[in-house]
Amino acid sequence: MIKLIGLVPLFPLIGFLINSFFGKKMSKGLSGTIACASVLASFIVSVLIFMEVNASQQKSTVIEIFSWINSDTLKIPFSFLVDPLSCLFLMNITGIGFLIHVYSTSYMKDDEGFSRFFTYLNLFVFFMLLLVLGSNYLIMFVGWEGVGLCSYLLIGFWFKNDAYNRAANKAFIMNRIGDLGFLLGIIMIFINFGSISFGEVFNKASSVPTSTITTIALLLLVGAMGKSAQLPLYTWLPDAMAGPTPVSALIHAATMVTAGIYMIVRSNIFYSISDAASECVAVVGAVTALFAALIGLLQTDIKKILAYSTVSQLGLMFLALGVGAYSSAVFHVTTHAFFKALLFLGAGSVIHAMGGEQDIRKMGGLKKALPITFITMLLGTLAISGVPPFAGFFSKDEILAHTYEHSQLLWVVGSIASLCTAFYMFRLMFLTFWGSFRGTHEQQHHLHESPKAMTIPLIVLAALSVFGGLLGLPEFWGAKNWMSENLDSVIIRKNPTILSHETEWTLMAIAVLVALSTIYFAYQMFIKYKVLPADKVADMKPFQRVIYNKFYVDEIYDAIIRKPLDAVSEVLSKLVDKQMIDAAVNGVGDLTLWKASIFRKLQTGHIGFYIMTMVVGVIAIMFFSLMK
Amino acid sequence: MLNQIPINYYIFLSAILFIIGAVGVMARRNAIIIFMCIELMLNAVNLLLVSFSTLHNDPSGQVFVFFIMAVAAAEVAVGLAILSTVYRNIKSIDIDLLSKLKN
């Protein structure tokens, strides 16, 4: 079965090809079915392979498809690596991918770009699978950029809207900044290790100087920061919400943005060796988690809130990576995929019902109209807020425990971030589903629960969000942490747990307490006192204004990068290129013609003058060649 | 021997005559005078050749002078013929008037 790993990406690719060539001619139903079926097929193969890997002794297998790039010692086969980590991600991607495909068939039903949508979506799944399957860094990079492309295409799916197009461009370009780091990292790996295949590189890692490893690890981190929307490269993700909601769920919450985590987990040996690099990862993660959570507090667009929440959660995962808790990070990736996909799809359902409205200030009291959506979303919110016994509780707790072990300061930061998470998520819930409806009359009339194709994925995901925690029960409970055992073969150096069980219990208690009290606070605020977010920026307090405006990061980037780049380019184009370099070239020509007009005047036509110049020439020649 | 004359004297005499001729060509406007100055230059050369001929005791230097004379005569003939056509057209032999061709 492992030999058939090629099938996993092949199915979505076939789906993509069929849809791209014949999509327009097919009915929407057929087109959607093909797309869903291709992902489902992948999912099934993935599960089978996963089971086989689980059962077999040999944990990692490399399957070469064909030789891709050969240049002297640089040999890059197009080959796949099957091991527990990739299998886990495979299932994640294809599983959740399938659910979202199903959801989309209904969500996008009325869109004229229906088949195009599934074309992109299938292509995305294909690239994402490449990303996690690649047995060397470059194949990973192929997937890495490929998903970036699909993200670009899907964010700008409604391409008539220029704001969306700008968001798409921004996503692509910001990702490219990260990709540059990644690419340079790959090249450095090749130069220092002589190979970029995971197996060979990881075996040699301990024989390479730590400083080199640190550089490589930091370059890879830059890549990861771009893709996983970490500070300072996170601003594209909130804007990416311009895409259709299923896209946000699949790409910008569940799968693509976790690629950075996947990559660092894959390269865990580098970070284990280089303390400096892991420290950076941890700090980046912690700061991002807090920063994004703070911004999330005051957002009013339902998808933006979720987006900042995603950034914050990704930050948390980075924190986990930074403190060496790789399996915890993967665990959180998995649970996060469940509940964040759920939340996005739920939000999609709400938006669907609201006829495209995304502002929570215009919603309210939707729980009656959308019961299934309401319940599933509530479960998801509880999961993300870290309320036991939902999935998020376990994964988040594991991360915070490891963080505490590593640095208490980071633990405090992480805890505050999760506190904020709980707050804004419940703010979202309360404002959306409780209270009275604040939208237009027409919208109210139109409110309806979504069709089955949308609610069934919600229910499945809700179930996963509730029970996902079982994948990684805390060891100090005496339970088996399946996640960490599963990834045992992938994590090359593990940090032993040194915390006492008492401390772990205390930390867990604090986390639960904090989460619950925050929820209560939010309840008081939004249900009891019916606080509504200000409509106008002018009504806000200064600090609110800063947060509402996302700390003005976009504006700052605009001012320090985009505008200067444009300005410099203008100067280069108009001044340096035209007025200086080209003018110099033309100047040579003009100078020649100018000199020509002077030389012409020498030709006076007077014989006397000619003779004189002749004699002067004679004098000069005789003088210089004879009177030395 | 007292009646010896250093060849240097002849060289410088010729050079001076040559240069006077050259200055004449540069300083005069009358075409005929200019021709005459060129003749003067040629004669300076003749003088030089004859003196060297005597120095080397070799007649070929003097023979060369005959050729120079022949050429000088031919040049003068042609020159004056051209000059007469010029004169026919512009009624002057002022060389500074002959500067239509320029630049």
Next chain:
Amino acid sequence: MGYSITQWLFGILSFLAIMFALMVVFTRSPINSVLYLVMTFFCIAGHYLLLNAQFLAVVHIVVYAGAIMVLFLFVIMLMNLNEETEQQKTLVTKMIAGIIGGVLLAVMVGTLKGAEQMQITQHGASQIGMVKTLGVVLFKDFLFPFEIASVLLLGAMVGAIMLGKKEIK
């Protein structure tokens, strides 16, 4: 220290030659210029005699003073040139010409070196200037140039005639 007669003659002839040459250049009247040039030629002929080139001296007088200068005079008269019609270059031009001439002289004085030790020995019995010697050399060694000089003279003749004749209408 006395000078021999040859040396006296050389000095006088040289001085006169240079004088007359300068007069050729500086005299305003074209006719006078011609006459001064003739005088210069005579001086040069004197030098030839001093140098034992008797035949050449004679030919020189005949060709230059006799033929070429007459031609000049003839043309000058034909064109009715005299002092009044004579156009002068500007003073600046003349000065420049003079300066250039001076510099050229200086350069020549500087470069025409290496003959300090060479002396012309007057061979009393030197035959090289004699008609016979010259004739032998001219018609033996220089036969080809002599013959080909005819082409030169023919060319000059044809040219002069062509320029002189009227167009056939």
Next chain:
Amino acid sequence: MLTGFLIILPLIAALLLFFIKGEGAKKVALIFALAECGISLLAYVWYRSNPNMEALSLNCNWVESLGIKFAVGLDGISLLMVLLTTFLVPLIILSSFKTTYDKPNAFYGLILLMQSALVGVFVANDGFLFYVFWELALIPIYFICLLWGGENRARITFKFFVYTLFGSLFMLIGLIFLYNHTGLDTGIKSWAINDLYAAGRSLTEAQQTFVFWTILIAFAIKMPIFPLHTWQPDTYVTAPTPGTMLLAGIMLKMGTFGLIKWLLPMTPLALEKWGGVAMGFAVVGIIYASCIAIVQKDYKRLIAYSSIAHVGLIAAGILSANQQGVQGAVIQMMSHGINVVGLFLIADILMRHTGTRDITKLGGIRSMNGQFGVLFLIIMLGAVALPLTNGFVGEFLLINGVFKFNAWMGAFAALTIILSAVYMLRSYQAIMLGEKKLNEVVFGSLADSDKAVLIIICIAVIAIGVYPKPLNDLAEPAVKALLMNLK
């Protein structure tokens, strides 16, 4: 023999074309170009079966007394370039089907003449022959630009001509200098490439430096490398589209090809000393041209500047003189040739359908013609070097090579992947996406010839990106053999 035939065939075709009047010339030219393409494929097959096959090379005397031979042959790199040429020329001819040119026979004749010279440049194994073809290639393109070009063409094409001539003459001096140092022990001077290599290596460092710079200047102008590039945008904009395609798609590769084959192995010492400086110019050029491309309004000009940026990277890779750099350059030369032809065709299509190439005036075309949007997108992605498109393979190897040479240079050169994304995506957005701006224009379906060319290019973009092995298999050993000379 076959190689010689590759040179002769377009020449004969060109001469033949001068006797064909009217529009029929187009088709005849296309048929000949396709035949040429077929022959080059045959050459490829033969070469793969036996690279040293005699039928592939030709070696006869030309100017015997000076050691000049008509020596042509194929190695991996030149075969790739020949394939590129013979692949692109039919496409270029086909892409011009929808435009009516005055005196089509002369127009297509010149294109074929150009092809002949280009093939000659790539297959020459004799320094002198190389130079002759190098110069010959200039004449047809000059006339194509002069006679069928756009506004202000006399001045612009002349600048192009003189600029290039200026460089070539320097190259001639450098080559003659090398030639004069051949056969120092045998006394027989020779223009054969291997003798020139040997001569170059026998020189002192100072002499090599002289040769290096004199020859480099020709290549640098042809490519062009910053700051010798200013002829290029104007010329590209002014030339008729087939001319621009020839210039950017193939002729530009003469410079990079020359750099690989006619400079690298000759002057190892100078390369060691000055390679970094030259590479510095190339790298600065990448960023410089990319920045300028960002603010261009005319799409053709934008592509022109992007071409400077791309070729800067190629040059930097070659100057790094390691396997990855040079091999990457070879692959990227192919890819860039294909992509840039596609992009210029797109610019031409825009011009024909809407009457403008100003990206600020265009917009929303994708909503009118989705197919065009997709084809454009694929070619654009090739240009931004997305993995699994042709641009990536080369660019990855190139950055790898440059990085190996000097990490900072590599890092700066790699900025191209960001900047190219910036200008390409922005322009794509401006032209294709958003609401349509020119209300009176209806962007109908593409002409069959245009569609065919774009589809072929798109297939090539993806095929090379996914499976570059055939190219690599040719390039890798050839580059390896070439670099052996440096040691």
Next chain:
Amino acid sequence: MKGLFIISGLGVLAMLAEIFKFKRALYPIVLIGILAALVANFTEFNNNMSIDQFNNMIRFDNVALAFSGVILLTAFFWFILANEYFNNETSLADHFSLVLFAITGGLMLTAYSNMTTLFLGIEILSIPLYVLAGSRKNDVRSNEAGFKYLIMGSFASAFLLFGIALIYGATGTFDIMLIRAKINTGTMPMFMYAGVVMMLVAMCFKVSAAPFHFWAPDVYEGSPTVITALMSTIVKTAAFAAFMRLFLIGFGSISDTWGMALAGIIALSLIISNVTAAAQTSVKRMLAYSSISHAAFMLMGILALNAQFSMRAILYYTLAYSIGSIASFTGLYIVSKKGDETYEAFNGLVKRNPMIALGMLISMLSLAGIPVTAGFFAKYFIFTTLIASPYKWLLIIAVLTSCVGAYYYFKIIIAMYFKKSDKHEPVEFEMSHALLLGILTVITIILGLMPDMILNMF
């Protein structure tokens, strides 16, 4: 040698034609005569009998014969070009004999081996040309051209003679080979070097190198177009043959005296001629400046002092240049029949007569030195010779000025192919001229493809 006799004999015959009234038959007779001379010239090739004649006054060795061949061939083409010039009733025979005498002088210059023959050759070449330059008697410009040429030519001759005299003074002989032997064996007095430099100046005047070039543009412009063609081809070839013989063979071993001076002259010529040419509006005048620039190129061949190869390079260059020059003058002659000699005369020529435009195009490319024309190889050979010499730096100037050169040659091309003409009627031309242009074009290409033909001549 036989060639020389045949040509001078033809000159005399032309004079007789006036008397015996067979002027009409003269043109074919002359053409046949020149062909005969050409054939005779080649029969002497590789034939030792022809060496050392008339007490070593003249020496038709292979080099001389090769250059004579170039001159005779050019003369043949020139006569075809100049057929209309020989329609003048009044001076028909005169024109013939003058041109033929001038050619005689040119042939002498290729073969002289004595200062006497050098001097006579130069004068025999020059004096008829003074007349020919002024042969449009009623045209002041023609008068002026002849006059300027004469005055300046005589002035330069004076320098030449002064130089000869000084060299004679130092060596006691006029024989080039003896002078060379004397120079090689003993130390020479300083004034001999002054003599060499003066001869250099005079020869530079004859080949019109700066700063002794001033006469050339004016004279070229003022003379009848065909005479200009004659001056820029045959006269130039002859002058170069003479220059080369004198300085490569005669004074080759003392090149440190004149080398630097010549290099300076070349540099100055290249810059002045090319730059000034760029600003011209008259094509004829432009061609004059271009001839100066080509002269500078040929001088580089002499400067390189690579005796064997220099000679071949110069031979090839003279041939290529003569062919290209005659062709461009033919083109100019055809388009300037109405008197307009500016670039505008060429406007839109491709529409009015594509074949003539093509011929002009090839000759312009050849003059600009673009492969695979003869002009390219010419430049290439010069470069090859020079690069081994200490004067490599001249190449840089040569390259830079070549680019300027391309500018003015391409101005014609642009005019022909790009500019619109207000005239649309086809150009009137004689069949013989079109044929000539065609032949010259073919020769230009053939020479470019097979330069070995010329290189292996000696």
